[in-house]
Amino acid sequence: MWIVNETNFTPSSQHHKETIFTIGNGYLSTRGALEEGFPGDRRATFVHGVFDDVPVSVTELANAPDWLPLHVFLNGERFSLATGQLHSFERDLDLRSGLLTRRVRWTSPQGCTATLVFERFASLEDEHLLCLRCQVLPEFDGSVEFRASLNVNMDNEGIVHWTHIDQRFHEVSGAEPVVHLSSRTRNSGIHLAMAMRLVGAAPLQPEFWDVPGVPTLCVSLPASRGNAVEITKFVAVTTARDTTQPVEMALERVTLPANWDQALHAQHQAWQQIWDRMEVTIEGDDEAQLAVRFSMFQLQVAAPRHDNRVNIGAKTLSGFGYHGHAFWDTEIFMLPLFTCTSPRIARNLLEYRYLTLDAARAKAKEAGFRGAWFAWESADSGAEVTPTWVPDFRDRKKLARVWTGDLAIHISADIAYAVRQYWLVTGDDDWMIACGAELIFETARFFASRAGWDESRNAYGYKDVLGPDEYHDHVDNNAYTNLLARWNLTTAGQVAEWMQSSHPHKASVLFAKLGLEEDEFRHWQHVAANIFLHVRSNGLIEQFDHFFERTDVNLEDYEPRSRSMHVIFGIQAANEYQVLKQPDVLMAQYLLHDAFSAASIQANYDYYTPRTDHTYGSSLGPSIQAIIACMVNKPEEAYEHFMRAARADLRDERSNAGDGIHGASAGGVWQAVVFGFGGLRVSENGWTTQPRLPAHWKRLTFRFFHRGRQQVVTFPGK
Numbered sequence: 001m002w003i004v005n006e007t008n009f010t011p012s013s014q015h016h017k018e019t020i021f022t023i024g025n026g027y028l029s030t031r032g033a034l035e036e037g038f039p040g041d042r043r044a045t046f047v048h049g050v051f052d053d054v055p056v057s058v059t060e061l062a063n064a065p066d067w068l069p070l071h072v073f074l075n076g077e078r079f080s081l082a083t084g085q086l087h088s089f090e091r092d093l094d095l096r097s098g099l100l101t102r103r104v105r106w107t108s109p110q111g112c113t114a115t116l117v118f119e120r121f122a123s124l125e126d127e128h129l130l131c132l133r134c135q136v137l138p139e140f141d142g143s144v145e146f147r148a149s150l151n152v153n154m155d156n157e158g159i160v161h162w163t164h165i166d167q168r169f170h171e172v173s174g175a176e177p178v179v180h181l182s183s184r185t186r187n188s189g190i191h192l193a194m195a196m197r198l199v200g201a202a203p204l205q206p207e208f209w210d211v212p213g214v215p216t217l218c219v220s221l222p223a224s225r226g227n228a229v230e231i232t233k234f235v236a237v238t239t240a241r242d243t244t245q246p247v248e249m250a251l252e253r254v255t256l257p258a259n260w261d262q263a264l265h266a267q268h269q270a271w272q273q274i275w276d277r278m279e280v281t282i283e284g285d286d287e288a289q290l291a292v293r294f295s296m297f298q299l300q301v302a303a304p305r306h307d308n309r310v311n312i313g314a315k316t317l318s319g320f321g322y323h324g325h326a327f328w329d330t331e332i333f334m335l336p337l338f339t340c341t342s343p344r345i346a347r348n349l350l351e352y353r354y355l356t357l358d359a360a361r362a363k364a365k366e367a368g369f370r371g372a373w374f375a376w377e378s379a380d381s382g383a384e385v386t387p388t389w390v391p392d393f394r395d396r397k398k399l400a401r402v403w404t405g406d407l408a409i410h411i412s413a414d415i416a417y418a419v420r421q422y423w424l425v426t427g428d429d430d431w432m433i434a435c436g437a438e439l440i441f442e443t444a445r446f447f448a449s450r451a452g453w454d455e456s457r458n459a460y461g462y463k464d465v466l467g468p469d470e471y472h473d474h475v476d477n478n479a480y481t482n483l484l485a486r487w488n489l490t491t492a493g494q495v496a497e498w499m500q501s502s503h504p505h506k507a508s509v510l511f512a513k514l515g516l517e518e519d520e521f522r523h524w525q526h527v528a529a530n531i532f533l534h535v536r537s538n539g540l541i542e543q544f545d546h547f548f549e550r551t552d553v554n555l556e557d558y559e560p561r562s563r564s565m566h567v568i569f570g571i572q573a574a575n576e577y578q579v580l581k582q583p584d585v586l587m588a589q590y591l592l593h594d595a596f597s598a599a600s601i602q603a604n605y606d607y608y609t610p611r612t613d614h615t616y617g618s619s620l621g622p623s624i625q626a627i628i629a630c631m632v633n634k635p636e637e638a639y640e641h642f643m644r645a646a647r648a649d650l651r652d653e654r655s656n657a658g659d660g661i662h663g664a665s666a667g668g669v670w671q672a673v674v675f676g677f678g679g680l681r682v683s684e685n686g687w688t689t690q691p692r693l694p695a696h697w698k699r700l701t702f703r704f705f706h707r708g709r710q711q712v713v714t715f716p717g718k
């Protein structure tokens, strides 16, 4: 179960397929659009960190110049799935190596038949390198012509980000010639260079077509029935974020691979090393097995391996959705996979937050608070890039206000939580002292200053916020927010004590840098000890002030449905009901499980589960719901939720996979297997497991690293 496979070409699902056939290497990703193009395709390559801002809209990851174009002509007729006759079509993504293969048998309008095999991968060995091969097996005599291009004329769904600078043909002594294309983002001014080289079975003499913005190399080869011809297109991509001389670097990198086989061999080896670190096997359930591998693959291809100035967008690097912006999706949903299997990547992602601390401090200050309030949506600088208005989904002529950037304060605690989790799992004290502690202190400082004293309750609280459940905005004392804030403040105290006792000098340097004194630490603990939480005697927690007074709804009454309850009720009205977009109290109980009794978790599970929009609410919900179901020992119920997450992209369950991979759901799929069904928990005292496998699973095996040592856990089924 390593292959994601498609056996028919269905134009109406091309955007979904482009998403799931995304390939990448942590530097860039390319959607699975066809090399020769197809009407209405959403072809895109996203390079980490290449953001551009646009007037009126928000900063977004710019769809890079297109490296894919490879047009094939059979006796002068252009190969295209929009014309001629398609006899067979098959596409495979091999998750073991990131190799995407498409096999097509096709007859041109004039009757030339051939089998064409396109293969491509984004090299892990050299992250600047992209490799594409096309083999043509003609069933005719004559010629096969290949026209390979780079194309600067790309946009983000109509918004143009690129200015063409230059292009040129370069003779290379003793090797194939190379062409380059040089461009710059319009507003952020990031210089991006691409270089292309064609390699054939025999030495090639390609012709250069100097089309402005679309430099093209053409090769015409004699064709005879039954004899395959092939071409390999190597492309190197570099930007001014990597070097001061992107063109020179691209020209050098593109000449390095000797041929396709050598590049592919290196690719297999590099991926093998990744899989050795993180492999999960589920025996007895092929669909779940493929889904968990697919999820891990898609997160790995989006994860910056060598760059700590970027994060992973909610839609990874695989689509236009959310403009490449990073949310809490990274820290709470995706990061655990990296923390447990590839800590170097986890560190890069957390360091992005460390490097954007000043932007978070500025956001807090602007709102009148201290410490670090991280952007709800974050791009290059860490400044808030959440759009304030978006088209209303019920009437696109109107605008709807987006409140997350103003109200979702829990993001700061989510980041602190991920820092602490990284530290627990890796034991990386040096990093904790260098970066992690500052993140935890500055977020704690924010929660201390954002807390308001409520005289009537004799407690601190957070008014006018938005928790994970986005069906309810402008609420007071969202339980998730209050619990995570309390945790953040308490943890800051513990980290400060640990630093003072084990690294006193470094502690005093950091405290002096941040202006932290004993009084402030004491105040944090005072706030933490007095944060309001409404808990009933059975442990049931009210999601926010007066939630229990809102109208109760039996979601069963709305079945069958194919829309979210937000759409059914309307944005404003949804606020009035006890219906959740995604787990909120339960989410906090999962993250802070040690703070709750089994009875309290059960009471909240029983109350909130039937009130949650599992099918069309947030895609972030099902995996967490699955973990909580495991915590209350309901593995079969957990499995239903788990499969909703597992199918979000592979089956396009929510009809929006075309916008890009649901990165949080993918991370949640891994967590549901490891933390849910496997019951892994890591604490100061080590790690434990509590298997709760669905009845049909014959065996579950997973790997993770604890304090630098790989652990392999295996559980037989019942």
Ligand code: IFM
Residues within 6 Å of the ligand: 314, 322, 327, 328, 329, 468, 470, 618, 620, 664
């Ligand atoms: O971060 C999420 C949020 O929790 C729900 N709406 C989508 C965002 C991006 O995935």
